[in-house]
Amino acid sequence: MELYLYLALFSPLVSSLFSALFTATPKKQFTGIVASGLIILAFVSSTILLTHILSGGDVVHVELMTWMATGDLYIPFGFVVDQVSVTMMMVVTLVSSVVHVYSIGYMDHDKGFNRFFSYLSAFVFSMMILVMSDNFAGLFIGWEGVGLCSWLLIGFWYHKESATWAANEAFIMNRIADLGMLIGLFLVYWNTGTLQYEQAFAAMPSLSTDILTWMGIFLFIGAMGKSAQFPLHTWLADAMEGPTPVSALIHAATMVTAGVYLVIRANPLYDLIPNVGLFIASLGAFVAFYAASMALVNRDMKRIIAYSTLSQLGYMFVAAGLGAYWVALFHLMAHAFFKALLFLGAGNVMHAMHDELDPFKMGGLKKPMKATFIMMTLASVALAGIFPFAGFFSKDLILEVSIIEHHYIIYSVLLFTAGLTAFYSFRLVALIFHGEERYKLFGIHPHEAYKFMLVAMSPLLILAIIAGSFKMTYFEMVTALLPATEYHVHSVAMYWIMTIGTQIFVILAIAFAYKKYAMSPVTVPDGTSKMENRLCYKILINQYYIPYIYQEYVVKPYRELSTIFWKEIDMKIVDASVDGIAKIFYSTGENTRTMQSGNLSTMLKWMVAGIVALLSLAVVFGLAVRYSDEIKVILSGLGVQ
Amino acid sequence: MLDHILSIIIFFPAVAGILGFLVQKDSVRAYGIAVAGIEFALSLWLWFSFDSSVSGMQFMEQLPLVPAFGINYILGVDGISVFIIILASFFTMIGISSLGETKDIKNMIVTLLFLQMTMAGVFAALDAILFYVFWELSLVPMLYIIGAWGGPLRVYASVKFFLYTFTGSLVMLVGMLFMAYFYYQATGVWSFAILEWYRLILPESFQLWLFAAFFLGFAIKVPMFPFHTWLPYAHGQAPTIGSVILAAILLKMGTYAFIRFSLPLFPDASVFYMFPIAVLAIIMIIYTAMVAYAQKDVKQVVAYSSVSHMGVIILGTFALNVEGISGSIFLMIAHGVVSGALFLLVGVIYDRRHTKLMSEFGGLAHVMPRYATIFGLMMMASVGLPLTINFVGEFLSLLGFYQQSHILTLLAGMAIIVGAIYMLAAYKKMFFGEVTNEANRNLPDVNKRELFALIPLAIITVWLGIYPKPLLEPINNSVKSVVQLMHDKAITDEAKSRIPSLVKGIEITKTSTPEAH
Amino acid sequence: MLAPVNVSLDSLNLVTLAPMLIPILGALLILIVEVSKANLHKTLYVMLSLLFLALDLGAVLESAGVFAANGTLLGVFDVMLIDGLAILAQIIIVGASLLFIPLALTHSRFHEFSYPEFFALFLFMISGFQFMVASDNLILIFVGLETASLALYTIIAMHNRDKSFEAAVKYFTMGALSAGFFSFGAMVFYALTGSVEINQISAVLSANHYADMGYVLVGTVFMLGAIGFKVSLIPFHTWAPDVYEGSSAAMAGYMSIVPKIAAFIVAIRFFEFLIHSGVVWLEIALYASVVITMTAANMWALVQNDVKRMLAYSSISHAGFVMAAVLIGTTQSNSALFLYWMLFAFTNLGSFSMLWISRQKHLPEHQPSDHTYDKFAGMIKTSPMAAVVMGLFMLSLAGIPPFALFWGKIYLISSAVTAGYTILALIMALNSAIAAYYYLKLIVYMFMKEPVMGNDGQVYISNSTISLQVIIGIASIGTIFAIIALNPILEFITSFVYNSGY
């Protein structure tokens, strides 16, 4: 089995390096094909590992070599394939295989084709390290690695100012969270003496709650950055500047879920600190609603999906925070499939619309892009959580968890958000595919994507539909590692009322969206309509003014403070005082050199003055002898004995 | 020959430098590369014959110079110093081979060879006066390099560099003389041998004063805030080769000296001053990073980033535990490689455009993709991305200091944020966007000569990031003995508790020998 | 009625006089030669002087051997005192003179060397200094001091330029004043103790426990004034820059070494017993004047435009630095004084010789003085070897290791540290940093500036001859490789100083 582990881990690396060889050369179709092949190889290996684990095989654990060893610290490159990581591996390799193949078509005309595959595979490699590592340090390598790749890929079109800005924003914001993560690692190390999951978690129950709470908080801060939780969420929407396959892979399916993965992985820790868990759940619920509300009015197709991702991450954190780790992981998996599908569909639309992102300028695309229409609709259905699609199983479960754990506020928030989710998803679908063909106003002739791209998307489609049916198999597998709490509402009647109620609520929301955007005529908003001038619309379209606040009250002051530090403090105080000391000597010399007037008379006077001064000093001394005791104290300080 | 390999490493370049005067002008570059190559080979030989499992000094040489005053010619290396020596000869080789069109190239090469002598000497010297001799002597070639080949403010910059560091080290010299006097009082014999001094246990009050005296000398060299202002000038005005060696090796003298002198000689004072120094280090990290962000000149960005990184090194040193000190030593090497490479990279663009202002560039990734790639790698290393060389050092330094103070480590950890901010901003300004300046439109990408210098650095950056063990293991062994020495020597309870004792038993060595797995 | 003088020649111990008599004989010989045949070439006189100085050195070393075996020698009615200090000082005096004399063999012809009297006066002067250091009798010290000084005034004037005469007059007048101070000081001590021998004075004073402290202080003030003038302590230093500027560079270098070591010996003999007997006032006064001399002279040197004048101020500063040894007054500090001065002799004579070698016969129009900084601009391009050597001397003067002066510096600072003068040690150290600036200034000019137009480098060696090159070679070898000879020298000095009771 170790062979497959290595294959799964390193074939993306090989793929990345292989593509990297051709970065300087013009587009080579085979780089994409080879890269995709290698990623698929990783997928196949992961599948073999999955079957191994499913069939009750042992956890595969290898240690490649030492990374750092000093003092008591020992960090190896250790990798583990257990029930949790194999799930993540499956998600990562599957979605990335799809995205790789898809990208061959999507990036067809791009100059940086080879470079793109290099970055993309590097991302997969980093993600594999992240999920497969058997210790926190390895996790951190992957953590930063995906951050780097995310930076590279968001800024892939580096000639675009907005893209590079978004890349830097993402990187820096993630770095803020990474600091928390790093501190979390330090806490783990100094309290448990190791960074290996196994030993560290084993040592944790004996630690005081305070320490564990801090550990939990700092690790979660790391998770907040990567999973774009409030208040570190703004980068995710801006990250949509990257190519769409990137958004699908990184900013929907895999990287952003790393935070959830971390909380799941650290479940023995979070089990010990339910207060932090509750905070995580509350924050998750808040973000779920908060992000969904922004998605309601947004006019950028990719941003809407990004907010939806954010919202769904909130759901996952609710589950993880409430201790339903397997539920969180399950939703993570299901979400990966339908959200990646949604993004790839959006990518097709973008291609067709020549990178137009405003759905108000589309409409009626279902005719020219039938396959995409179907896929996106089904993905949206899955996202909305309609039975029997994947989202139903996973999302409803989270609602159940919250009610079973008696967190009714969270439950109601999540329920309401489910309605919002359905609304904005179908608002998007309706605006893009239904209604009149507004795109004609802009003289665009949309066309369907390459067939192989659609074929590549099909696994996701299938999984988005049927993933829910794996629930029990999955449950049995992961609960070998995660707390095996089954969540059942106590009374059957209650269960049915809840489930059907939710379904009706969601369907009503979908219907409302269709009524508003598909049935009635839609005009391209131009800032004059009554709705656009409402306060709540303004707040939502401006993302609650958070980016503005960051720009005005964080970024700008930082820049100004930097300039002040440089020009005022460094130059005018620190440096000037050093030069000032030197100048004191120089100017004293300059001012007193007149003492040497060259006149013999003056020179003689100086000599006599010297004698007179010494004589007066002698007189002073004579007086001082009377007060000798006091003076001796002072002199001893000067070193005179 | 192995018995005297350190002497050979030190004096070979000097002798070769003198002979270099006789070499004909057009051939002197080849001569320089050859000499530096031999020197590097010698230092590699040193590495191969170095026994990593020994924690003490190796290749010791001893020769009385002024026995009446206790001055001896004592050389030796341990895990702490050996790699910096290798790094020094490596950078001298890289530096000479990357020299492009330079006026008075003969003088430059001879000066560099002399500089190499002083650099090797500082790190190999085990006698305080011998150390001081090389320490001061290293100022002279650098003064000349900055002053003769530098930018418009070169004279100001070079003299400032010289006087500032000279002033600090004079105070340090007084401290050394005090140390020798205490040794004389204790034993009746004059001695400046560092290993002899290690045996001396001083009362705390003396430690505090002497620490302060040594500190001034080292802090200016490092340079620590608020003594850092010579550095931007020196870097800003120095030619590429000067900046490279200054950043890669000369700055490390200060941090190395902290570990060689301050910690083992004054363990109680080290503990006493730990927090004030940590605060200074944090100011260095955050404040200079912000200053770096405000710079308009890319070389100044890298210069200020050096100060910022040196802050992390200082912090790791004053963690006073094995993790922190090992990390800081590793980071010295790492920062040497990375900042050296960054200065070389800045030199590449300066050679082409004769400007270092970032506003002059933009979109260079289009015209110089290879350059952008290497620059990006080095930038990411500088930012401290895992699996690059810097991360190992930074991680260990911060990890080590976390044991001493949580809040301060949290503040110091801001390094990874603020570092990313100025580096990414600078990278964006230079490489991203459209090519706006016509002068940049047809710039040639890095050429073979430049690649010859940069590729090895890139390889080292990644290799040691993934597999730091060849360095970390010997460093670890030597640091352990330093920490144990400090623990044993400490007299105050505070110090005893802050500095861990390693004599806990066998289980430590068990977990730290990775072969077992 | 006095008793008839009745002493045996043996007890006179005339051998103690030998070192002083040899230069006097030489001087007389030179005068006789000159009288018997005029217009002989200067090389003859140079060689004669060299020979006699070599003999003199031999005699000094001979007495050093005697001292090492038998201890301190007294002679000629106990007026002569040949102890370790005297021998060490004579070695420095004669050695420096040996290095100086060949500098007369310049390429250009200078006025003073064409007179044989110059060499005679020079030898007289040496014997004067030798008397000065080899006695603890204030009369003999005074006579030696004045003999040497009067010869020196004349020698300076013989350079035969307006500035030389001005310098000689200034030096002479101030010297006369200082002679007044010396005699007045001696008179006070004579009045107090009835003796003019330093050890007698010391014994009498301590016997009555310094009862007349007020008068002791008055005497000390005047002695300090007189000796301060010789070693150029501020504010008695004003002659130094002008005299250095007025005399030839070689002579200036000589003056920065030899007269001062003689004065240091007197200072050691006279002041240290006072300090050790608890005349705290003197300690404070010396402390203050040492610090002021070091620092202020450094600051003035910073602002000079002429290299020779800068070196003059730097010499003042070095003198102040070394005067600290007298203040500290331990065996280590006294040894450090000699060590420092020997090393300083090499370095400073070397750097002044470099100025001498670049001395033009006539001052060019655009140049305000002989050795402006501008003159040295870009020297590395036109005359690299000379620039490197000059840079070497500057680095040594700045105290950059491993060059000669560094070793003297650390030993002296170490003695301050050892004696508990921590603040003084720091001030001494930091002064080196200030000083480094002006030495660097010359290096900056030589190495980092572009050459002045039309300067082909010939100017830097316009005065060069083999003999000058040899001297500079010796000086630079001494400067670079001082460390090798350091241990024997240090042991030698320490044993001599220690055995003399200092």
Add this chain to the structure above:
Amino acid sequence: MEIGLNHYLVLSTILFSIGLVGVMRRKNLLMLFFATEILLNSVNIAFAAISHYYGDLTGQMFAFFVIAIAASEVAVGLGLLIVWHKRHGNIDLEYMSTMRG
């Protein structure tokens, strides 16, 4: 009133002070030399008196040496003065300040 040692010493001190004032005030080189002679001779008086007081010849010997030295100083000084006068036609200190700073 008998003339004692103190009278001589006071006289000597007064003369010395006169000499000092003269050294400081005189602008004429020749007068300056006179002032220095006064200085030295004031000391001679004191030496002679003290020598007599102690009944010891040392002081007188010192005085003789001072006289001799003063004489040779005059010789050298006058020589310099004459040369200066030949070259510049004056012996005023004011004109003797080409070197300064």
